Amino acid sequence: DVKVTQSSRYLVKRTGEKVFLECVQDMDHENMFWYRQDPGLGLRLIYFSYDVKMKEKGDIPEGYSVSREKKERFSLILESASTNQTSMYLCASSPYRAGVSYGYTFGSGTRLTVV
């Protein structure tokens, strides 16, 4: 069964801490994405990557960075966590083939609380 695995389901961090959210996929997908989900706001794209070491800013990249050193792993980094980054974080992946638009496979999400 193909999977996108997020390392933590629940996480509590203190303000100012550096936080790493890890995502691993076993489907050899080229594209990987990080979204945050907040009530009433839907899913908002933070960053995405279409290849190893490649990254693109999404709609709300401020306060975040990403790393993709290997094809299967895409990490989201909160350089200095703040309370307004308390949210649900969703990782997703999809294959890329020219001329075809695939849907995503999602991970189970990480509920991050910054106190």
Add this chain to the structure above:
Amino acid sequence: AQTVTQSQPEMSVQEAETVTLSCTYDTSESDYYLFWYKQPPSRQMILVIRQEAYKQQNATENRFSVNFQKAAKSFSLKISDSQLGDAAMYFCAYRSATAGANSKLTFGKGITLSVRP
């Protein structure tokens, strides 16, 4: 930029009845894909149904079907014979077919569907 609008935040349906969830989108492109995703209370998002814009025929998947009106930029999801397990948040999403490797999904804000026994 493309936008996806789901104007109803909540809906409710009686078990075994039919319900339609609305979605509209705005784009200047002619070639794209539309999706409906389901997020049950356990949180993992799963793909419900997918529609290619170049196809006139509406997609169907068992009890789920869409009404795709390209000129009106409307993409509604119909759930027939609703079941308790259909209770979830549903997201409509758009993805360009021409943006290449940078293509990504744009989501609506979602609608919470409850099913009454």
